[in-house]
Amino acid sequence: MARLLAWPNRLDAPEVLLSGGNWAIGLENLQDMRLSKVSRSGDLDMASTRFRVDFGVERTIQAVAVIGHNADLDGRVRLTGYNDADFSDLAYDSGWLDLYPPLFSPSDLEWEDENWWSGRISSEDLGEDVRTYVRILEQQFLRYWQWEFDNRTNPAGYLDIGRVFMGPGWVPAGKMTRTPTLAAETDTVVVRSLAGSIYSRRRKSRRVAQFRIERMDQVEGTNRALRLALDRGLDRDILVCLDTDEELLGQQWSLYGILRNIDSSPLEFSGVEDTAMNFQVEQITG
Incomplete structure (x- = not known):
């Protein structure tokens, strides 16, 4: 994978x-x-x-x-x-x-x-x-x-x-040791009347991927992972494929989106030589 x-x-x-x-x-x-x-x-x-x-x-x-x-x-x-x-x-x-x-x-x-x-x-x-x-x-x-x-x-x-x-x-040389997750999110607004009826203003759902890359050496961690966050920020697009070898689900396990929460996902120096970093990618839907 x-x-x-x-x-x-x-x-x-x-x-x-x-x-x-x-x-x-x-x-x-x-x-x-x-x-x-x-x-x-x-x-x-x-x-x-x-x-x-x-x-x-x-x-x-x-x-x-x-x-x-x-x-x-x-x-x-x-x-x-x-x-x-x-x-x-x-x-x-x-x-x-x-x-x-x-x-x-x-x-x-x-x-x-x-x-x-x-x-x-x-x-x-x-x-x-x-x-x-x-x-x-x-x-x-x-x-x-x-x-x-x-x-x-x-x-x-x-x-x-x-x-x-x-x-x-x-393609990170480091390992994604935390199993990636794919979640569904939506900005749909739902309200309930006093009688219990549900009313909604529907918005498109979007996918959100979360993953962690560990055991990157300091060069890869600094020049790739940190540089990605610095370059893309919260407003520039990125394409992510969670498994390039997956034939049936490769399309659904790929996301065109933007990074988020980069301020709370610093590059971690987890050992004498190793670094690690968390990522969240939110699908662009409009």
């Missing part, structure tokens, strides 16, 4: 150029953390639902994500990386992949379930959760990338994307 923490989002650098496709609401919204500020394709033609990324310089990329999209269950994605500005010298190709990978094995479902064959989330269960696709790569050091989406069956008639993340990853 390997955990990965990814930051910063290289898409946000001022020199990054996004181009291509047919986007009725511009690609610049992909560089905004607010998922409500979407990029929206003009139609569902595959020539429209794609775009290119020029980082300006070669960048190390290990973790990518598509967050806050509106693709239906037939949605697919392909990510390619190139050595040249003409996008002709292919260096990386993910191939076409489902935006909704399997979450269940056949033994987890009933034969009558609509998703028994695919193992993917059912249309009924898509619900209000932020639709997110996460992929962990072998490290790539490239300047030019292309995202392509195939979702011609989308009933909305267009593809929305709230955010795209592309960044380097840190």
Whole structure:
């Protein structure tokens, strides 16, 4: 079991150029953390639902994500990386992949379930959760990338994307000795009348991950763990994958979010050479 923490989002650098496709609401919204500020394709033609990324310089990329999209269950994605500005010298190709990978094995479902064959989330269960696709790569050091989406069956008639993340990853050499936890939180307001009736103002639920990394040497603890907290603060995004080897639950065990409680989670010098640090990551939902 390997955990990965990814930051910063290289898409946000001022020199990054996004181009291509047919986007009725511009690609610049992909560089905004607010998922409500979407990029929206003009139609569902595959020539429209794609775009290119020029980082300006070669960048190390290990973790990518598509967050806050509106693709239906037939949605697919392909990510390619190139050595040249003409996008002709292919260096990386993910191939076409489902935006909704399997979450269940056949033994987890009933034969009558609509998703028994695919193992993917059912249309009924898509619900209000932020639709997110996460992929962990072998490290790539490239300047030019292309995202392509195939979702011609989308009933909305267009593809929305709230955010795209592309960044380097840190796989701690230290150990997560405290079992990570995933909790559900909500800001839903619930009141009860004198007669006992319940009234509510519903808000989206969000996931919160908590974990502790121990037995980091002082270099890793200072230059990675503490630097993460200093750089991200409470308002800059991070992508966390709690288990990069998990096939069925990897998507659900990954979080695009922000750190919290960093003032009460200092870097601890727990031994002559060792350090440790606690982390909490809160999912961004809007």
